[in-house]
Amino acid sequence: MSQLPQIKIPATYMRGGTSKGVFFSLTDLPERCQVAGEARDNMLLRVIGSPDPYGKQTDGMGGATSSTSKTVILSKSSQADHDVDYLFGQVAIDKAFVDWSGNCGNLTAAVGSFAISNGLVAADRIPHNGHAVVRIWQQNIKKTIIAHVPITNGEVQETGEFELDGVTFPAAEVQVDFVSPVDASEAMFPTGNITDVLNVPAVGEFAAASFSVTMINAGIPTIFLNAQDLGYTGTELQDAINSDEKALERFEAIRAYGAIKMGLIDNAEQAVARQHTPKVAFVTGNKAYVSSSGKSIESIDIELNVRALSMGKLHHAMMGTAAVAIGTAAAIPGTLVSQVIASGANSSVTFGHPSGTLKVGAQTEQVNGEWTVNKVSMSRSARVLMEGWVRIPSDSF
Structure with a gap:
């Protein structure tokens, strides 16, 4: 009995803050996976290695923890005054489930770096040296986030002396600003009470x-x-x-x-x-x-x-x-x-x-x-761990 071959999808494995995940450009995904739905979810599950009843994600890119079972899809922004649209998928480890209900703040630190390196940010917004201000539209929660990405000789600077507890090695500091994380149409305290x-x-x-x-x-x-x-x-x-x-x-x-x-x-x-x-x-x-x-x-x-x-x-x-x-x-x-x-x-x-x-x-x-x-502002760091392609069976989605 003949078996279907694997396909390969361009991807980058990145650490952002104290998390890591698989990053994709939207247009690099198989056509059926460029829109929300079962095909996209199934593709991401197979990439990460879920569902895994053993809880190890051995046959995928996941690290078998909530902070390492993550996926990111990025594209040039459809929003005015923004550079990149950021969609985050939290992949369950032992269930066939991708949760799109929230953002990953840690991986946000890597979004600007990926966007710059993959041509999603206009060249005239990237200084030769200094900090590129990347305007991120977080699609899951419909919010603006600003990442201040260090640039050296026109390229993202990833190495540095900034130490982040929870991350073993130092790297370049990336300041992340979460702009109006609660907008005027929302209630910060959903019940109306502080306690x-x-x-x-x-x-x-x-x-x-x-x-x-x-x-x-x-x-x-x-x-x-x-x-x-x-x-x-x-x-x-x-x-x-x-x-x-x-x-x-x-x-x-x-x-x-x-x-x-x-x-x-x-x-x-x-x-x-x-x-x-x-x-x-x-x-x-x-x-x-x-x-x-x-x-x-x-x-x-x-x-x-x-x-x-x-x-x-x-x-x-x-x-x-x-x-x-x-x-x-x-x-x-x-x-x-x-x-x-x-x-x-x-x-x-x-x-x-x-x-x-x-x-x-x-x-x-x-x-x-x-x-x-x-x-709300905090400092994180980010680094590319590996780039190239992920491979999954062609009948995965």
Whole structure:
């Protein structure tokens, strides 16, 4: 019996922030995959190596974690005053599912670099030396993001001395600005409250409980809880959470019922098909701890600790979009995030995460009693790891 051959698709494997993924130019995809739908999803699943009941993604480009099971599709922007359209697909590891409901803030740091190197940014917008300002239209969430990409001799500068906790080696710094992550037509606090009570039914050995939460839509929909309400110190590393299946089940229940309260889904069963959003995070004050790399983080180094879950697991560092939510919530009085900061609400904070620390700044204001955020900024880095083609069986999609 004859077998169909593999096909090859131009692709670039890139690290952006503390994530990595497979990047494509839209026009390089097979024609059927240039539009949203089953063919595109199936192609990306096969590229990444999902669904994989072994949870390893051995037969694909994925790294078997939420931060390495990612895909990006880029094209010249159809929006005025923008350079590139950025579409992000979060690929489930053990399910045949691609989640298009949110953005990846970490991979955003690599979007500008890819766009410049692949001719998606007009040549007259790229200086010979300095920083190219790449105007990104994030298609998943319909927002503008600005990436300040370092340029040397007309080409993207990827090497440098900037160190990012959660990334082993230094690289060039890329400042990323999330512009108006909550626009005037949206509610930053979906329930209208800065804090709420979230009722969660019994889950396994955990009795039904009511949690104080801040639910915010900035960067990505996020549910913040107090670490002590969950029985944690707030300085936990990945294994303390991810090795506890019962705790993960409770976090998923919190996420599902929080999503209902935020108006993202109608019932808890729908959360299965919306794995990427909302995120769940727990916070505490500036407690000292030892990071996953063995680095000592002193209490004076940070203003608070945050631990966040992505795709059902505690993240090894911090999602960029969740950092937007953290920075925004930290700048607004009364949120659970600002409450744990000794000095109160602050427009710029450094927080601890499992891999180290991250500084984020937010420009917020209250207009007619409603909070909004004009810009959230942070520094990341990005680097091409490999470029060429990915190969998949021609009947994959």
